[in-house]
Amino acid sequence: MTITKSQLSLSRETRKKMVPYLLIAPVVIYYSMFWLFPVINAVSESFKNVDGVWTFSNYIHIFKDPVFYTALSNTAFLVIFSVTIEFLLAFGLALLINKKFKGSSIFLFLAMIPMALPAVAVGAMWSSGLATRGWLNSFLMTFGFIDDASKFLFLAGGKMSTLWLIIIIDAWTVIPFVMIILLAGLQGIGEDVREAGAIFGGTKFQILRKITIPMLKPTITTAMILRIISAIQIWLIIVMLFGFNRLPVLLEQVVLNYDQLGAEYFERIGLALSVLVAIIVSAAAILYLKVSGSFEKEEKENG
Amino acid sequence: MATLELVDLAKRFSKKVWGVKKMDLEVNEKEFIVLLGPSGCGKTTTMRMIAGLEEVTRGTILLDGNDITDIPSRNRGISMVFQNYAIWPHMSVYENIAFSLKLKKMPAAEIKQRVQETADMVKIGELLKRLPGQLSGGQQQRVALARALAVRPRLFLMDEPLSNLDAKLRVIMRTELKAIHQKTEATSIFVTHDQSEAMSMADRIVIMKDGVIVQIGTPDDVYFRSANMFVAGFIGTPPSNFFTVKCIYNNDKIALEHSQFTLDLDPKGFEELKEYNGKEIVIGARPEDLLVVPDSEAVFTEEILVVEPQGSHQVVALNLSETIVKMIVSAEAKVKPGDNIGLNFNRKRLHFFNKETEDRIHLKNEVE
Amino acid sequence: MANVLKRQIRRSAKKTSLYIILVGIACIIIFPVFFLFSFSFMSDYETYSEWPKPLVPSFKAHFMIDKDVEGYHLFIFNKSEDDFMPFGPLVFTNNEKDVDNLRKFIKLQSNCKISSQQIVEYLEVVDSDSRVEFTIRKDLLANYILFFQVVNGAPKAVLNSLMVAGATILISLTIGGMGGYAFARYFFKGKNILKLSVLFVRMFPAVSLAIPMVIILAKMGLYDQPLGLSLVYSVGQISMSIWITASVFMSIPVSLEEAAMIFGTTKVGAFWHITLPLALPGLAACAMYSFIGSWNEVIAAVVLTQFNPTFPVIVYKALVGSQGQINLITAGSVAQAVPAIIFTLIIRKYIIQMWGGVKV
Numbered sequence A: 001m002t003i004t005k006s007q008l009s010l011s012r013e014t015r016k017k018m019v020p021y022l023l024i025a026p027v028v029i030y031y032s033m034f035w036l037f038p039v040i041n042a043v044s045e046s047f048k049n050v051d052g053v054w055t056f057s058n059y060i061h062i063f064k065d066p067v068f069y070t071a072l073s074n075t076a077f078l079v080i081f082s083v084t085i086e087f088l089l090a091f092g093l094a095l096l097i098n099k100k101f102k103g104s105s106i107f108l109f110l111a112m113i114p115m116a117l118p119a120v121a122v123g124a125m126w127s128s129g130l131a132t133r134g135w136l137n138s139f140l141m142t143f144g145f146i147d148d149a150s151k152f153l154f155l156a157g158g159k160m161s162t163l164w165l166i167i168i169i170d171a172w173t174v175i176p177f178v179m180i181i182l183l184a185g186l187q188g189i190g191e192d193v194r195e196a197g198a199i200f201g202g203t204k205f206q207i208l209r210k211i212t213i214p215m216l217k218p219t220i221t222t223a224m225i226l227r228i229i230s231a232i233q234i235w236l237i238i239v240m241l242f243g244f245n246r247l248p249v250l251l252e253q254v255v256l257n258y259d260q261l262g263a264e265y266f267e268r269i270g271l272a273l274s275v276l277v278a279i280i281v282s283a284a285a286i287l288y289l290k291v292s293g294s295f296e297k298e299e300k301e302n303g
Numbered sequence B: 001m002a003t004l005e006l007v008d009l010a011k012r013f014s015k016k017v018w019g020v021k022k023m024d025l026e027v028n029e030k031e032f033i034v035l036l037g038p039s040g041c042g043k044t045t046t047m048r049m050i051a052g053l054e055e056v057t058r059g060t061i062l063l064d065g066n067d068i069t070d071i072p073s074r075n076r077g078i079s080m081v082f083q084n085y086a087i088w089p090h091m092s093v094y095e096n097i098a099f100s101l102k103l104k105k106m107p108a109a110e111i112k113q114r115v116q117e118t119a120d121m122v123k124i125g126e127l128l129k130r131l132p133g134q135l136s137g138g139q140q141q142r143v144a145l146a147r148a149l150a151v152r153p154r155l156f157l158m159d160e161p162l163s164n165l166d167a168k169l170r171v172i173m174r175t176e177l178k179a180i181h182q183k184t185e186a187t188s189i190f191v192t193h194d195q196s197e198a199m200s201m202a203d204r205i206v207i208m209k210d211g212v213i214v215q216i217g218t219p220d221d222v223y224f225r226s227a228n229m230f231v232a233g234f235i236g237t238p239p240s241n242f243f244t245v246k247c248i249y250n251n252d253k254i255a256l257e258h259s260q261f262t263l264d265l266d267p268k269g270f271e272e273l274k275e276y277n278g279k280e281i282v283i284g285a286r287p288e289d290l291l292v293v294p295d296s297e298a299v300f301t302e303e304i305l306v307v308e309p310q311g312s313h314q315v316v317a318l319n320l321s322e323t324i325v326k327m328i329v330s331a332e333a334k335v336k337p338g339d340n341i342g343l344n345f346n347r348k349r350l351h352f353f354n355k356e357t358e359d360r361i362h363l364k365n366e367v368e
Numbered sequence C: 001m002a003n004v005l006k007r008q009i010r011r012s013a014k015k016t017s018l019y020i021i022l023v024g025i026a027c028i029i030i031f032p033v034f035f036l037f038s039f040s041f042m043s044d045y046e047t048y049s050e051w052p053k054p055l056v057p058s059f060k061a062h063f064m065i066d067k068d069v070e071g072y073h074l075f076i077f078n079k080s081e082d083d084f085m086p087f088g089p090l091v092f093t094n095n096e097k098d099v100d101n102l103r104k105f106i107k108l109q110s111n112c113k114i115s116s117q118q119i120v121e122y123l124e125v126v127d128s129d130s131r132v133e134f135t136i137r138k139d140l141l142a143n144y145i146l147f148f149q150v151v152n153g154a155p156k157a158v159l160n161s162l163m164v165a166g167a168t169i170l171i172s173l174t175i176g177g178m179g180g181y182a183f184a185r186y187f188f189k190g191k192n193i194l195k196l197s198v199l200f201v202r203m204f205p206a207v208s209l210a211i212p213m214v215i216i217l218a219k220m221g222l223y224d225q226p227l228g229l230s231l232v233y234s235v236g237q238i239s240m241s242i243w244i245t246a247s248v249f250m251s252i253p254v255s256l257e258e259a260a261m262i263f264g265t266t267k268v269g270a271f272w273h274i275t276l277p278l279a280l281p282g283l284a285a286c287a288m289y290s291f292i293g294s295w296n297e298v299i300a301a302v303v304l305t306q307f308n309p310t311f312p313v314i315v316y317k318a319l320v321g322s323q324g325q326i327n328l329i330t331a332g333s334v335a336q337a338v339p340a341i342i343f344t345l346i347i348r349k350y351i352i353q354m355w356g357g358v359k360v
């Protein structure tokens, strides 16, 4: 009698323990079907040639191609500078406006526009603005800052200036996004914690370093991971401003090979490239997690 | 109304963490039981197991003699007031109170009457249309109470319902809750970490520590016959004073030797202490059982450190060999810091504890 | 006294500088967007023949017709030159074909509508007098209308995009929402690692995912179908939805559900009666997020569609393919951006809450 009862309660407990796994199951199933499966497929296809024979030739082609190295270094440059600059500016802004002020709701809406704007629209906006006879030069001329002779050649600059141009445009597009994530995190911390820090005699900077940033760590990790992942995958704005192959970056090369060159040979090159991009993205994200110490925290929480 | 019985109840959260280690408790019909203990001792866990919100690891819960251990919360016939009220913010006060009645398919007219009746009882009859966001903390608390009362539960659970209220309102609500209990006669279990709340409300108090019951008894039991040093120290404000003394029995006299004083006892009435001859024991003395006496009758004299006037009485603190001793004197007594006063013990009221086990040394003729 | 005054001054200076910074940021954000909108209302003539380009679209255009021995000449007022400039065919006569061509030219180049009848009347005036000046109201929406006429299948593409977005919302919100609820309410082994790894799903470029998906979707009969595309979009959106809904559910105290369970309902009933209504704003915001994500995506859609492209695809192709016609392309871009911006306006209130903070 007692045995049956304890068995019964055990099964009920195990049933309860299964609930979260049942809720997670669709995610896992979905990702195995529509993520893992295509990824495995992509990876294996990238090791085959047009005739379906296993080979490294796709990768060898990439590694022999000097454009790949240009794309790699350009991407690295973009990611390092854009993510750092965007984070610092967004964090500064989030700290600055982390209080209720008149019109905060309108400001928030404005700040969200760049991230709502379709990439195509962003491209159209800047290509029409940065053209030598674009709206930016028109604006400057109308208000007499420059004359016809001294108009800027935004898009015609050298490699460095075009890279920085991309960084600025990217910053314009995503700073609000990063800022909103950080702002949410800051508001989650609450004023009282920081006030407590101030009462115990911390300077503003000390409070920021010892209280705010550590408490914001999970939010910062989320924001940085999301940013690193998408920064490495930047391409559309570059293509819309400069066309293909003018300023090679990794994903642009993927698209170029897959979509533009239009031969199965190049499609496989594109696949191999995208596998490399995925490896680079995850390596960068994991490197960030390692360096920032987020892994340790995960393990601690689990242990 | 109902009886509740907890048999060998235990809850283990993980390998090392036990919420409750062992609970055996019988609650009588119409009784108002208070679970009292420091935070983290397992009161909420006990409550949640009774409510069915937490699976039990071991043991049985019997309500009116029926095993309800594996019955879902909704079928147990209990109701509960949560510490943070847990009233539903998207429903009006009326909808909150009527929620369970509607689920029970009670006729609409009856629901209406029941809601109004219950709301009137807790004095929120005028607020039925409001949303919880438009209520003060005290009013929200009353909504939670009304919601729990409206179902006419067999067992009424309250988990620190008053702890989010301000001090004044808390005292008012104590009285009201007690009055409501007398009216409804629902068997109730009330959780608190506030000993004065427990003392003023309980029929019986269950004192818990580290997941086990330390003492079950009426307020008088736990106050005058504290089962161990923990209870003596936990109940009462200020808490009991403890003196470690050496018990010497010879020539038909018991002498309790402290580093600062010696207390002589007539062995008659303290026979049980004879066993401790030559050993150390602990005296527990309530603040009111230390008496100010002329120096000639004093067991020891000491300088007053601080005087805390309380209106009805004054609390005097002394420093006796590096431990603070607190005692209560009348409001009229002229005492000030720096005065030397003579002190004696109200011997009949003293508690004695085994120094190793910290358990009470029971005397035959303890005050009833 | 002086101190109080000083403090007040300092405080208001602080406040003022905050507002200055805010307004500055707002301007930086609005400035380019403004020109995007502005260009979409301009005529070809405004965008290509004036320098510097006008900053705001004009509402009307001034024309002049003159006549000399060779025939009639049409002029248009050029603001940057502050003078009438030759416009259109150098010479024309008053025969029917010429007049009709002129009408079309005016419509196409300056977005102004004028009837042939009216032109003939003006020509008669020119004949009797010396020259005639006239003003026509510009058709501001001409670019939009033209975009939807010229770009092949634009209306159908909008419909496709809507279907893709709808299916993506449905898939990502149900699957992601379940996951988010599990992350918010339960402790289980590997929870943190799992939560982080759903973000890592996004590491594989969507376009690269799209390539093998072509075959998979073809097998399922979903290639070039809105549903197929939404299956790909949901990969990224589910992971986003998990994170967002997890924080939404976390902001709803568990005790509200527990109370419902005590007062007579099941776990499912508690979710239905209590948690879901309370989470609805946050879930709506999450849905809007998915909408924006799928409404704006381009390249996977390029790969995965053939005869049923989505709206961003045709705008993208119009932009990359055709050099020039910037006013037409901005019109397409704005047409694509407006729904996303409107949805942003709707979710504005919840977005901070969505990321785990409180409402602003």
Ligand SMILES: Nc1ncnc2c1ncn2[C@@H]1O[C@H](COP(=O)(O)OP(=O)(O)O)[C@@H](O)[C@H]1O
Binding pocket: B013, B014, B017, B018, B019, B020, B037, B038, B039, B040, B041, B042, B043, B044, B045, B046
């Ligand atoms: N869900 C839980 N998971 C793990 N440990 C818990 C959980 N709930 C409570 N505990 C632990 O169980 C013990 C008793 O907690 P609780 O019953 O809430 O105490 P009380 O209500 O008396 O303050 C505490 O040590 C607490 O940390």
Ligand SMILES: [Mg+2]
Binding pocket: B040, B043, B044, B045, B160
């Ligand atoms: Mg508790």
